[in-house]
Amino acid sequence: VTLASALMAKEKSKPNILLIISDDQSAPYLSCYGNKNLQTPNIDRIANEGIRFERAYVTAPQSAPSRGTIMTGRNVLDIRMLRFSAPLDRSIISGPERLREKDYYTGLCGRTYHLDGMGNLNPSAKATFDKYKLVTFPDRVDYCKVNGNQDSTIAQFNQFLNQVPKGKPFFLQTCFSDPHRVFTAKNYEPDPTKLIVPNTFPDTKLLREDLAAHIGEIQRLDVYVGKILNELEKRGLDKNTLVVFISDNGAALLRGKGTLYDLGIHIPMVARWPGVIKPGSVSNQLISCEDLVPTFLSAAGIKPPKDITGYSFLSILKGDTAKIRDYVFASRVPHGNELPTTTNNPFDHARVVFDKKFKLIYN
Numbered sequence: 001v002t003l004a005s006a007l008m009a010k011e012k013s014k015p016n017i018l019l020i021i022s023d024d025q026s027a028p029y030l031s032c033y034g035n036k037n038l039q040t041p042n043i044d045r046i047a048n049e050g051i052r053f054e055r056a057y058v059t060a061p062q063s064a065p066s067r068g069t070i071m072t073g074r075n076v077l078d079i080r081m082l083r084f085s086a087p088l089d090r091s092i093i094s095g096p097e098r099l100r101e102k103d104y105y106t107g108l109c110g111r112t113y114h115l116d117g118m119g120n121l122n123p124s125a126k127a128t129f130d131k132y133k134l135v136t137f138p139d140r141v142d143y144c145k146v147n148g149n150q151d152s153t154i155a156q157f158n159q160f161l162n163q164v165p166k167g168k169p170f171f172l173q174t175c176f177s178d179p180h181r182v183f184t185a186k187n188y189e190p191d192p193t194k195l196i197v198p199n200t201f202p203d204t205k206l207l208r209e210d211l212a213a214h215i216g217e218i219q220r221l222d223v224y225v226g227k228i229l230n231e232l233e234k235r236g237l238d239k240n241t242l243v244v245f246i247s248d249n250g251a252a253l254l255r256g257k258g259t260l261y262d263l264g265i266h267i268p269m270v271a272r273w274p275g276v277i278k279p280g281s282v283s284n285q286l287i288s289c290e291d292l293v294p295t296f297l298s299a300a301g302i303k304p305p306k307d308i309t310g311y312s313f314l315s316i317l318k319g320d321t322a323k324i325r326d327y328v329f330a331s332r333v334p335h336g337n338e339l340p341t342t343t344n345n346p347f348d349h350a351r352v353v354f355d356k357k358f359k360l361i362y363n
Contacts (some may be wrong), residue, residue, distance in 0.1 A: 012170040016241040017099070017274065017296050020228065021070070021173065022221055023063070023111055023180040024257050025247035027056070027268045030217055037195050038215045042226030044271065046245055050272030051281035051301065051317065055356075058249050058289045060294060061257055063265035064114040065333050066249045066289065071115060071173075073293025073308040075329065082333040085125075086334040087134040093307075096141050096171055097295035102302050105168045107143030107160045107166075110153035111175035114248075119146075124342045147157050150224045155230060161235060176224060179217030181252050185242060188223075189216030199347040200263075201254055242273040242299055242317075246289065257331070260352040266332050273299075277317050285316055286356065288328045329353050 026148045028035045032044040032052055059069040059076045068074075068081035076082070080091045088094070090343045096106040102187060116135040129135055138144045143163060145156050157174055177183065192208035195215075201207055216292045225245065232238040247267040250256045256263035267285045269287065271277060291311030298312040311324040332350040 002240065003039070004205055008305040010341045014300050015276075016169050017104075017171045017205070017236060018228075018232070018241055018243045019171075019173045019242065019296075020225060021067075021111075021175045022218075022245070022247045022255050023175070023177050023217060023251045024223075024249060025179055025252040025268060026253070026256055027054075027266045029179075029215070029251060030268050030270075032270065033268060035062075035212075037145075037190060038219055038288045040218060040222040041273075042229060043221045044270075045226075045229065046243055046272045047270040047280075049274070049279050050277040051283060053269040053271075054282060055247065055285045056267055056269035056289070057265045057330065058264075058267055059258055059330050061332055062191065063248050063251045067114045068092075069310075070246070070248070070289045071113070073290055073304065074299075075290060075309045076267070076331045076333065078113040078144070079311055084114075087117040087129070087136065090133070093275055093305075094137075094140055094298055096173070098297060098302065098305070099171045099300060100141065102300060103168060104300065105143075105164045105170045105171045106141040107149075107170070108137060108141055108266060109143065109145050109156035109160055109174055109179075111148050111177045112146045113137065113173065113175060113227075128346075134142075139258045144173075144176075150176060150178070150220070154224060154227050154231075158231060163232070174228065175248075176221055178221035178224075179251070180216050181216050183210075183213035185213070185216035185220040187216075188219040189213055190219075207254075208246065210339070211253070214251060233318050239274050242271065242276075242296075244271045244292070260269050260330055260332050264332075265352070271317065278319055279321070283316050283321075284325060285312060285313070285321075285323050286325050286328050287316075288325065291324065327353055327355050 030040045030043055032047040058066040062065040064084045065076040065081040065314040068079050086351045100106045116137050143160050189212045192212040197203045209339045246269045250264040255261045291313050294304035294308050294310045294312040297315050313324050
């Protein structure tokens with residue numbers, strides 16, 4: 001075996017990494033979590049052919065700070081992502097950049113990733129962003145296109161795959177807008193009268209209709225996740241691709257998004273990696289979204305740097321049952337608009353720490 005062929009074999013063994021992110025979805029709002037109100041066969045397929053995580057959490061119940069952690073493997077406070085309109089500081093190195101340094105072709109597509117500030121900046125803010133070069137992600141990755149339309153997201157996904165250089169592994173974060181409000185998936189909604197209403201919600205006609213509209217968006221999302229999985233298979237990429245599905249934060253339902261209650265930070269997370277993850281696996285270990293980037297780096301054979309605060313759960317993907325963390329931490333920070341009520345506009349901060357038995361929310 002020549003050195004060249006050995007190096008080629010090593011490169012080929014690096015997995016492609018696909019991270020699919022929904023917008024505002026809590027566990028257990030997938031049928032693979034036992035939720036009888038909805039059917040999500042495509043996302044369930046990832047779990048059935050891989051692993052379902054029962055205790056996965058985000059580090060903030062709001063989009064921008066949570067996505068900052070997902071992108072960097074570092075705690076919200078550590079990376080100073082405390083405002084919805086804040087860009088991720090250029091000094092904070094993202095996971096895709098670390099993969100790119102090791103010959104990965106990297107990209108972001110679909111719903112906005114929320115880390116270059118708000119897209120619709122007023123003129124004075126735009127001037128400041130331009131002056132200090134605060135929009136950085138088009139330079140951090142090889143491919144960066146955003147929109148909120150599902151069909152356009154699929155088109156971008158295919159365009160990205162078409163552009164991956166032959167022989168290179170890829171990392172792609174694909175974001176969907178479902179099930180973010182406003183709910184528009186009328187054709188996918190279940191019958192509100194037949195829903196099982198959680199005992200944490202008042203069982204009223206209007207609530208049933210709202211819950212059905214939320215579920216409709218998740219069922220529409222599932223169709224588009226199916227299109228992605230089918231495209232991977234069609235291109236022969238499914239066997240060497242680690243696929244992870246998560247949400248950016250909890251559902252925009254009562255006591256959900258914007259709060260540190262379970263519905264605000266407990267998210268669905270399923271993963272598939274043929275030949276590595278045993279099909280039908282289930283993990284009850286505590287997982288934080290801080291742990292995604294170090295896991296991706298470890299899967300690619302890259303040692304996570306010391307500034308990353310998360311822990312790799314590659315061992316769990318490979319079947320180890322040993323815990324990787326004792327506690328999960330999360331922060332409620334100013335969102336900058338009316339979420340969940342107008343009282344969220346001021347600096348209404350809260351922190352939470354919990355283990356498997358106890359939970360402390362500090363307001």
